[in-house]
Amino acid sequence: MIYIKNEDNRPQFNLALEQYVFDNLNQFDEIFLLWINEPAIIVGKNQNTIEEINLDYVKENNIHVVRRLSGGGAVYHDLGNLNYTIISKSKGSSSFNFEAFSKPVIEVLDKLGVKAEFTGRNDITIDGKKFCGNAQYMKKGKVLHHGAILFDTDLTVLSKALKVSKDKIESKGVKSVRSRVTNIIDYLDEKITVEDFKQLLLEHMFKKDSKIKEYKLTEEDYANINKLMEERYSTWEWNFGKSPKFNISKSKRFPAGKVETKIYVENGRINELKFYGDFFGGGEISDIEEKFKGIKYKEDEIEKVLNTIDVGYYFSGISKDELMQCII
Structure with a gap:
C-alpha cells in the first residue's frame, strides 16, 4: 500500500484527485488517501442533486455542491470532517463489501476507548448513531472505497443543508437527520483534533510497515488533476445536470x-x-x-x-x- 499526501481543501480538486489516481496509477495494488474539504455537499453519482439539497441555504452559506463517482446518498463535509479513500485491485469479487474497508476506522476508535460498529448497508455507528457513511465505485477489476467521518462537524449546518427524503427518515425509524448522526469528538475522554485523528488513522493503515510508503504527485499529475477538476467536477452539468422532461x-x-x-x-x-x-x-x-x-x-x-x-x-x-x- 502507498499513501498520497494531500492538503488541498477544495472538494472539486479532491474528487478529481480520487478519480485520477483510480484511473491512472495502475502500478500500485493499494492506494490510501486522507482529505478534508471546505463546507460542501457531496452527492451520490445517481442522485437528483436539486432534490437532495436545501438550495437557498446552500447558496446563502457558500457551500460547495459536487457529485462523486460512487453511488449512495448525499453527505455534508466541512473542516471538522475527515475523508478516507482506499483504492484497491479487487480480488475477483463484484460485490460491494463495505464492512471490510470500514475495519481500520473501527480499530482506531477502539484504541481510543470508543466502541464503534458497522451497521446497515454502509454505516459505522456509535451508540446507534451514524458518524461515517461509506460508498464504493467499481471498474475494470478495481474498487474505490471512501468514507466520510464526522469527527467535529457542525451538525446544525448539516441538518439545514441536506434535504433528506421522508421515506429515508422513516426507514431509519427516527424523526430527523440531526437525531441520527453524531461526532466522534463527543465520545473521547481526551480531546484531540481532526488532524490528530488523521495521523492516528494513517499510522494504523501502515502499522505492518516500518515506514509509510508515499507517492509524490508530479507536475504532470497535478496538471491532469486540475484539468479533470475544471472539465468535470467544477461544472454545472456534472454536479447538477439538466432535469429531464417527464410525465x-x-x-x-x-x-x-x-x-x-x-x-x-x-x-x-x-x-x-x-x-x-x-x-x-x-x-x-x-x-x-x-x-x-x-x-x-x-x-x-x-x-x-x-x-x-x-x-x-x-x-x-x-x-x-x-x-x-x-x-x-
Missing part, C-alpha cells in the same frame, strides 16, 4: 437503497427514462437508460429489456422484479 414518476425504497425513475412517455412509447437514487452499483447507469428509449411502455416490453441487463451489477442488491416496480 411519469415512480419511487420505491428497498433495503439496498432508493430507486426513483422519471419517464417521459409519448404516444405509448418511452421517449426518455432516467434513474435516480442512493443505490450502489457498477458501470454507467446511462448505458441502460438508453436501452429503454423507443420501446412501448408495456410490462412485457420492459421485461424484455430488463432480461438483457445484469440488474445486480448496475443496482447492487436490487432484483429485476424490484426494478420493474420502479418503472411500471
